[in-house]
Amino acid sequence: MPPADTSPEAGNPGAGRLQPxxxxxxxxxxxxxxVGLVLLGVAMSFLSGEFLSPxxxxxxxxxxxxxxxxxxxxxxxxxxxGIDLSVGAVMALGMTTAAGAMLAGAPPxxxxxxALLMGLVCGAVNGVLVAYVRxxxxxxxxxxxxxxxxxxxxxxxxxxxxxxxxxxAFWGRGQVFGIETPILIMLAVFGIAYVMLNHFPVGxxxxxxxxxxxxxxxxxxxxxxxxxxxxxxxxxxxxxxxxVLSSRLMSGQPNAGGGFELDAIAAVVLGGTSITGGRGHIxxxxxxALMLGMLNNGLNLMEVSPYAQMVLKGAIIILAIYASTGKNxxx
Amino acid sequence: xxxxxxxxxxxxxxxASVRALTRVDLDLQAGEILxxxxxxxxxxxxxxxxxxxVHRPDEGRILIEGREVRLADPSEAQKHGISIIYQEFSLVxxxxxxxxxxxxxxRRTPWGLLDRSAMRREARxxxxxxxxxxxxxxxxxxxSIAEQQFVEIAKALGRSARILxxxxxxxxxxxxxxxxxxxVMRELQRTGVAMIFISHHLDEIFQIAGRVHCxxxxxxxxxxxxxxxxxxxxxxxxxxxxxIHEFPARPxxxxxxxxxxxxxxxxxxxxxxxxxxxxxxxxxxFAGLVGSGRTEVVRALLGADRAHVRDVTCHxxxxxxxxxxxxxxxxxxxxxxDRRHQGLIxxxxxAENVVITNLSALRHPVGGWLSRRRGESAVLRLVNRxxxxxxxxxxxxxxxxxxxxxxxxxxxxxxxDCRILVFDEPTRGIDVGARSEIYGLMRSLTAQGRSIIMVxxxxxxxxxxxxxxxxxxxxxxxxxxxxxxxxxxxNIMYYATGGHIA
Numbered sequence: 067m068p069p070a071d072t073s074p075e076a077g078n079p080g081a082g083r084l085q086p087x088x089x090x091x092x093x094x095x096x097x098x099x100x101v102g103l104v105l106l107g108v109a110m111s112f113l114s115g116e117f118l119s120p121x122x123x124x125x126x127x128x129x130x131x132x133x134x135x136x137x138x139x140x141x142x143x144x145x146x147x148g149i150d151l152s153v154g155a156v157m158a159l160g161m162t163t164a165a166g167a168m169l170a171g172a173p174p175x176x177x178x179x180x181a182l183l184m185g186l187v188c189g190a191v192n193g194v195l196v197a198y199v200r201x202x203x204x205x206x207x208x209x210x211x212x213x214x215x216x217x218x219x220x221x222x223x224x225x226x227x228x229x230x231x232x233x234x235a236f237w238g239r240g241q242v243f244g245i246e247t248p249i250l251i252m253l254a255v256f257g258i259a260y261v262m263l264n265h266f267p268v269g270x271x272x273x274x275x276x277x278x279x280x281x282x283x284x285x286x287x288x289x290x291x292x293x294x295x296x297x298x299x300x301x302x303x304x305x306x307x308x309x310v311l312s313s314r315l316m317s318g319q320p321n322a323g324g325g326f327e328l329d330a331i332a333a334v335v336l337g338g339t340s341i342t343g344g345r346g347h348i349x350x351x352x353x354x355a356l357m358l359g360m361l362n363n364g365l366n367l368m369e370v371s372p373y374a375q376m377v378l379k380g381a382i383i384i385l386a387i388y389a390s391t392g393k394n395x396x397x
Numbered sequence: 398x399x400x401x402x403x404x405x406x407x408x409x410x411x412x413a414s415v416r417a418l419t420r421v422d423l424d425l426q427a428g429e430i431l432x433x434x435x436x437x438x439x440x441x442x443x444x445x446x447x448x449x450x451v452h453r454p455d456e457g458r459i460l461i462e463g464r465e466v467r468l469a470d471p472s473e474a475q476k477h478g479i480s481i482i483y484q485e486f487s488l489v490x491x492x493x494x495x496x497x498x499x500x501x502x503x504r505r506t507p508w509g510l511l512d513r514s515a516m517r518r519e520a521r522x523x524x525x526x527x528x529x530x531x532x533x534x535x536x537x538x539x540x541s542i543a544e545q546q547f548v549e550i551a552k553a554l555g556r557s558a559r560i561l562x563x564x565x566x567x568x569x570x571x572x573x574x575x576x577x578x579x580x581v582m583r584e585l586q587r588t589g590v591a592m593i594f595i596s597h598h599l600d601e602i603f604q605i606a607g608r609v610h611c612x613x614x615x616x617x618x619x620x621x622x623x624x625x626x627x628x629x630x631x632x633x634x635x636x637x638x639x640x641i642h643e644f645p646a647r648p649x650x651x652x653x654x655x656x657x658x659x660x661x662x663x664x665x666x667x668x669x670x671x672x673x674x675x676x677x678x679x680x681x682x683f684a685g686l687v688g689s690g691r692t693e694v695v696r697a698l699l700g701a702d703r704a705h706v707r708d709v710t711c712h713x714x715x716x717x718x719x720x721x722x723x724x725x726x727x728x729x730x731x732x733x734x735d736r737r738h739q740g741l742i743x744x745x746x747x748a749e750n751v752v753i754t755n756l757s758a759l760r761h762p763v764g765g766w767l768s769r770r771r772g773e774s775a776v777l778r779l780v781n782r783x784x785x786x787x788x789x790x791x792x793x794x795x796x797x798x799x800x801x802x803x804x805x806x807x808x809x810x811x812x813x814d815c816r817i818l819v820f821d822e823p824t825r826g827i828d829v830g831a832r833s834e835i836y837g838l839m840r841s842l843t844a845q846g847r848s849i850i851m852v853x854x855x856x857x858x859x860x861x862x863x864x865x866x867x868x869x870x871x872x873x874x875x876x877x878x879x880x881x882x883x884x885x886x887x888n889i890m891y892y893a894t895g896g897h898i899a
Contacts, residue, residue, distance in 0.1 A: 261766070265766040265767050266765065266766055266767060267756035267757065267759075267760065267767060270749065270752075270753060270756055270767075271753075271756075273742075273745070274742045274745065274749075274753055277742035277743060277744045277745055278738070278739075278741065278742040278743060280738065280739045281738075281739055281740055281741055281742050282742065282753065283701075283720070283721060284701055284721050284731050284733055284739055284740070285721070285725070285753050285754045285809060286720075286721045286722045286723075286724060286725025286726070286730070286754055286813070287722060287753065288720060288722045344742070344744045345744050
């Protein structure tokens with residue numbers, strides 16, 4: 067019997083010849099972002115001679131790492147249909163915690179653990195309020211933009227904490243096998259997230275919750291637990307990037323990370339993850355972060371004024387989102 | 398010159414390479430109720446969307462009062478007096494009935510402010526014209542589904558609709574509400590409004606429609622007056638073959654021992670407690686009017702919703718689930734009535750939906766990661782066994798028909814090896830052909846010793862499928878009908894409506 071399976075009504079009207087191509091993109095959303103990345107790379111290399119030099123590319127990767135690490139946690143939260151605006155503040159608290167501990171005489175490795183714990187605590191607060199108390203994520207994490215930031219400012223009295231031990235510099239300035247540590251940390255975080263999201267049950271649940279929370283709950287999955295986990299992990303990645311940044315700057319800056327939440331969200335969305343959750347890919351986020359980084363770097367090389375850069379960046383984000391989602395809307 | 402209000406001539410619509418409608422002709426006269434019939438996927442919704450201005454036909458003409466019109470977008474369709482009442486309403490829940498009726502064409506005072514009293518007056522008049530007693534200042538979110546439907550109709554009339562298309566308006570209504578809706582439709586008919594009525598229920602078509610127009614595979618296959626048809630003829634017309642409510646025979650073997658014993662289940666302190674038992678290998682029907690508490694009881698039983706008191710044993714061990722996860726652990730699964738919003742993760746594929754109930758079965762024994770290969774073969778076995786029609790197990794669940802979606806939900810719980818399946822409206826929104834398949838599946842599940850609780854608003858379904866029936870009324874178990882020969886539509890209605898009390 068013919069029509070029962072795939073009712074034509076469900077199809078995409080007016081697609082015509084482009085249908086196969088469009089289906090390919092829909093099945094492989096990552097390609098959208100990759101094409102964007104390549105186009106951007108080509109454009110930048112034409113506009114600026116230095117862009118493609120190995121030194122500059124390594125520079126881009128290192129600059130990208132801080133935002134990219136935060137964006138991993140952000141991806142996980144957004145996949146569940148949530149949002150985490152507190153990441154910049156949590157990162158700053160992580161920085162000052164690590165720096166403060168070291169200034170108080172703690173060895174770097176203990177300071178790092180304390181910073182990570184601080185990130186987990188902030189993530190847990192978000193997670194409890196969103197998953198268990200059922201408050202809207204945008205409000206909870208908006209409030210949590212203030213609390214960690216305020217705590218960091220209180221603790222440091224508003225001044226950066228500098229004079230950190232030389233051995234701490236490894237995490238932001240060191241190299242392993244000729245590759246800079248921030249890049250390695252970034253790749254490791256992405257690798258772990260990739261395996262978790264794609265090869266473990268928890269990944270299926272996180273995607274599923276964003277796709278249809280109620281269906282997942284009625285399938286006998288403890289939805290709240292996984293929602294909580296998403297915010298917990300977001301706090302953790304914010305703290306990790308805080309450690310990298312404080313090591314890069316060799317100081318703990320309570321004012322760092324303002325606006326980082328927006329950069330992270332931009333990376334996630336540029337990477338093809340649906341802002342309403344359920345669809346997307348962690349590697350897309352890496353591509354998205356790289357796009358943002360290349361854009362920043364290229365515009366700097368071309369000596370475009372930072373103010374104009376902001377305008378351009380915003381316009382390009384809108385354009386990219388339109389290209390990836392605007393066209394294949396289902397209605 | 399014909400005196401048709403609306404005419405379609407040779408309307409064809411293609412999606413990519415698929416023909417959804419092929420040279421459809423349709424006539425509709427003022428004051429007529431035309432039933433549009435057809436299985437899901439036969440082209441009904443495409444036809445409705447063409448009339449709504451959502452889809453533009455590739456070929457053919459649309460005429461209103463003999464003049465050709467182009468319905469390029471929904472607002473143009475409205476301008477020509479065509480209004481659609483969709484299954485899912487387009488009302489704003491936080492606004493009042495009156496505000497919804499005037500949404501987008503608010504009455505203003507000479508000062509430019511909202512003229513609330515004028516709008517309230519007009520809304521009241523519109524509702525009165527429908528013969529509906531409804532306070533227009535109430536919020537839509539507080540209205541029953543039937544009342545919301547009346548508000549939709551009033552909204553359409555307020556926009557001077559002359560052609561009203563009702564897309565399965567009765568699917569979510571109770572028997573009494575359907576009667577009210579029909580009264581409203583007859584009232585409209587008297588004032589010259591033409592209606593296209595879509596329903597899967599043949600009895601309703603015989604009650605309300607003057608003519609039927611049947612689509613199959615996107616073509617008109619029959620147009621005739623209802624008075625000249627029998628139900629069997631209509632089913633043959635729809636399906637192109639003879640199938641009508643063929644319920645599989647009840648098994649000869651008596652059901653087994655009671656495995657789920659509900660001693661006392663109370664949803665809220667002010668509500669009465671219920672108690673019942675479920676036997677192994679039986680289908681226990683839950684009948685009653687909408688709002689009688691059937692769905693609430695089974696959802697609370699499974700921990701999907703809260704319960705005040707839950708004194709239940711399952712296989713003689715206490716069973717007090719605080720979430721559906723606890724029920725799953727004890728082998729009990731819920732198949733919700735709203736599959737698209739509660740049963741399936743639409744962006745997920747068939748396979749991903751099936752395995753989500755039991756991902757631990759796919760984990761590597763040491764590493765704990767998921768083995769896609771293991772899942773694939775298990776899912777394929779279920780897909781074949783339930784004959785789920787999908788191009789592959791990777792097809793997104795969103796693109797399946799209603800019947801196949803329900804089968805995927807069944808597959809989910811079989812994958813988790815549940816022994817007790819709780820179906821809430823097992824065949825809602827599923828076409829005639831696929832229904833018999835679902836019924837056959839349910840019987841084969843009980844033949845394997847699984848037990849089924851079936852909440853259903855469809856009397857024929859309750860009568861045809863249940864081994865025992867619990868009739869609920871006002872959150873109370875009014876009656877349990879144990880003997881198969883006493884399970885009749887009349888008996889059930891009698892208890893459900895409190896006929897034995899009156």
